[in-house]
Amino acid sequence: MxxxxxxxxxxxxxxxxxxxxxxxxxxxxxxxxxxxxxxxxxxxxxxxxxxxxxxxxxxxxxxxxxxxxxxxxxxxxxxxxxxxxxxxxxxxxxxxRMNEVLEVNAEDLDCKVQAGVTRKQLNDYIRDTGLFFPIDPGADASLGGMAATGASGTNAVRYGTMRENVLGLTVVMADGSVVHTGGRARKSSAGYDLTRLMVGSEGTLGVITEVRLRLHGIPEAVSSAVCAFPTLEGAVDTAMMVIQSGIPVARMELLDEVQMDAVNRNSKLDYPVQPTIFFEFHGTEASAREQAEMTGEIARDNGGTDFRWATRPEERGKLWQARHDAFYAAIGLRPGAKGWPTDVCVPISRLAECVLETKRDIEETGLLAPIVGHVGDGNFHLVFVVDPDDKAEMEKAAALNDRLVERALRMEGTCTGEHGIGYGKMHLLEQEHGDLLPAMAAIKRALDPLNIMNPGKIVRVDAN
Amino acid sequence: MxxxxxxxxxxxxxxxxxxxxxxxxxxxxxxxxxxxxxxxxxxxxxxxxxxxxxxxxxxxxxxxxxxxxxxxxxxxxxxxxxxxxxxxxxxxxxxxRMNEVLEVNAEDLDCKVQAGVTRKQLNDYIRDTGLFFPIDPGADASLGGMAATGASGTNAVRYGTMRENVLGLTVVMADGSVVHTGGRARKSSAGYDLTRLMVGSEGTLGVITEVRLRLHGIPEAVSSAVCAFPTLEGAVDTAMMVIQSGIPVARMELLDEVQMDAVNRNSKLDYPVQPTIFFEFHGTEASAREQAEMTGEIARDNGGTDFRWATRPEERGKLWQARHDAFYAAIGLRPGAKGWPTDVCVPISRLAECVLETKRDIEETGLLAPIVGHVGDGNFHLVFVVDPDDKAEMEKAAALNDRLVERALRMEGTCTGEHGIGYGKMHLLEQEHGDLLPAMAAIKRALDPLNIMNPGKIVRVDAN
CATH class of the missing domain: 3.30.43.10 (Uridine Diphospho-n-acetylenolpyruvylglucosamine Reductase, domain 2)
Structure with a gap:
């Protein structure tokens, strides 16, 4: 025209x-x-x-x-x-550049930040209040991005994911209107839960510009421990039994022996190159000790050895930084390679079976793919360490990824515990929730009729 | 035609x-x-x-x-x-009549029920598994209804509301299609969170026919206590300080002296007719005792007296049944009257101010309106005990209700913490979230284009 x-x-x-x-x-x-x-x-x-x-x-x-x-x-x-x-x-x-902390309401354990504030920036800012924000994906991501992708991390087993920790959002809708979802009240039944609809919508329904978050009191006592296991099964069984016993563990992270080797090299550490769990316990002095003792007993029953404690803050910081750098450590195993991270989540009773089948599948396929997992949630990750220009290798990784998801779905799990759909997992979302795609597309069209908000992600809609 | x-x-x-x-x-x-x-x-x-x-x-x-x-x-x-x-x-x-428990997966702490199963029926059914389902609105409501209304209750301060405890839903959509949201994994980032959109949608977006729920381990130790306070302020301040101290209290329920009088009469009890808090602590023997001791100290600092413990299950059962019957007890204060219950929720730092202003407002208005509250969440209720045929009285109650919500909104709270909108609070939803109504209406129209799903509730849409 x-x-x-x-x-x-x-x-x-x-x-x-x-x-x-x-x-x-x-x-x-x-x-x-x-x-x-x-x-x-x-x-x-x-x-x-x-x-x-x-x-x-x-x-x-x-x-x-x-x-x-x-x-x-x-x-x-x-x-x-x-x-x-x-x-x-x-x-x-x-x-x-929208990186201002707008409010900290210490007495109500909440705060409001602009979308560009990162999780570490927030924690530095509130350090003196005795509070912290627990959600910690590997990267020092922005809180707006973490809300938009429904991010999670090592503390989710105790403190929940972004879904449970976002109290409200300022969102610019597709027509340019500005709306405020949620609020400062701890709970509300006031209409449709647009906060949770926006959390995890990956920018396809609007632009998150401000985030209201729950904060948590820094526990009186924190203790971390690292425990190696002779078998992957022993490690995963330990995680399952800790959850089933109701121990309110704050962190429980599995790394297989391939990932432990990578972490040792990357962070100059000397842990045994064996399946390993990193634990953390939060509470009063007495309750953190009680949790650690109960967990130690379960670990020993499953063959856990070489239980190492980290109680000083610097030691703990080093340990968890090593864990957060696991992705970069994995890529470092093969200079010049790229990482293709993927994750699934299954009911915890199926976790051992799912991890062990996957481990065999990796070995048979011959790819380099360390396993790490937030195993308290039944959530684990592979990182395919690949050369994107090697077509055969990329096809192998894609096939392994599809098999991983098929396996997780067969075990009543999900195609992604925390990484989201983007455009990389749209075909897998269809496998898991094909029946829901019409409703998702209807919502997308209703809130973004011109299909301008991050189009081509999560769900396909007809071109306008 | x-x-x-x-x-x-x-x-x-x-x-x-x-x-x-x-x-x-x-x-x-x-x-x-x-x-x-x-x-x-x-x-x-x-x-x-x-x-x-x-x-x-x-x-x-x-x-x-x-x-x-x-x-x-x-x-x-x-x-x-x-x-x-x-x-x-x-x-x-x-x-x-859809009242079957379909699955109990004790090892994963989850279950699946038909929508008509009630919360007490579920808890009876799973008694021998060592698990329980904590969400407890006053009534023995159906779990489908509790999901549809985003129900909450006395345990929410520790265990969350339906929002945090529904893992997935079977929903019949407005076109008669059957969809399954969520799943058994503890967390998922697979597309828009339709589970949370349906939770609290009050039947306006579809009919919930099956509910997958999280269950929780029955704690090793449970202890309850009742503590009277000389002033309402002392009681509310206690609740605030318990939360701010990070004590993981399982229940913390405020009843004002009017409500205590009603409870005594209804349940044949002899508690002091004073502002009172009912507490419950869950944990190991050691941690429940520690929580109780820390709480007791805070209560005494705020003038709390006459601390009565209930440790035997029958005593505890009687105590909490009395609390759950508070609504019926309130109505019982005036034979032939009806109850008009309302609730708001505010940041906990504003709770004392909000409750005290409201108490003065009730006294000045001259209505009979006991106060009860899930004060750990900043959530409290009034029950206007009224004669619906007395127009002047109903107008007084309506005006008081509007002032209550205006007060809560001024204090950055919400017009309903847990009762929802129905058609009774649509004008108040508009006050709180007027900016969100276009998006809510767009979603309603997208998922229910004929406007046949419980029309006239939550949000108005144009007639089709």
């Missing part, structure tokens, strides 16, 4: 008029924003824009809506299933 | 052909199904139907969709904001 070409040329000009040098079309920046931490190839947006306020985000979305251009929110770019890929062009909306 | 009258006559015949004597148009049954436990007047449906399977529910919904007739799910009829009122006729879909 007449006028369309002019419009096409104009949309970047309009954004430029609003943002000045906070709009960039440099190729390096565009490519960096079209790529996450995984093996997914870069899909560069047409431009990268840096927003500094909710109202500015709203204006950016309005301009893009007028021109029917995609808007892809970007935090730290540490997602793993192609969430930030600009599959149909548009702008990458970088929220990293 | 030609044919419409025939269709009009036919829809009940079609339902009758499907259900036989499980369809009733008796006036008594219709009126009973159009009324909940509160003051809301009965709005009788055109018929009551009793379903016995998910497939049957689907067929009922398909027939109603063809004839554009409302479908109003009905569990035990114990909701409080007119949720079950047939405002535009249609059928009340009674699920109470």
């Amino acid at each position: 007449a006028g369309e070409t002019a419009l096409e040329a104009n949309w970047l000009d309009e954004l430029g008029a609003l943002l000045g040098d906070r709009l960039s079309t440099s190729q390096a920046l565009r490519e960096q924003h079209g790529r996450d931490e995984s093996y997914h190839p870069a899909h560069a947006p047409d431009a990268v824009v840096f927003a500094t306020s909710t109202e500015e985000v709203a204006e950016i979305v309005r301009i893009c809506a007028r021109h029917r251009k995609p808007v892809i929110p970007f935090g730290t770019g540490t997602s793993l299933e192609g969430h930030v890929a600009a599959l149909s062009g548009g702008v990458s909306l970088d929220l990293s | 030609a044919g419409e009258t025939a269709l009009e006559a036919n829809w009940l015949d079609e339902l009758g052909a499907l259900l036989g004597d499980r369809l009733s148009t008796s006036q008594a049954l219709r009126e009973q199904h159009g009324r909940d436990e509160s003051y809301h007047p009965a709005h009788a449906p055109d018929a009551v139907v009793f379903a016995t399977s998910t497939e049957e529910v689907a067929e009922i919904v398909r027939i109603c969709a063809r004839h554009r007739k409302p479908v109003i799910p009905f569990g035990t009829g114990t909701s409080l904001e007119g949720h079950v009122a047939a405002l535009s006729g249609g059928v009340s879909l009674d699920l109470s």
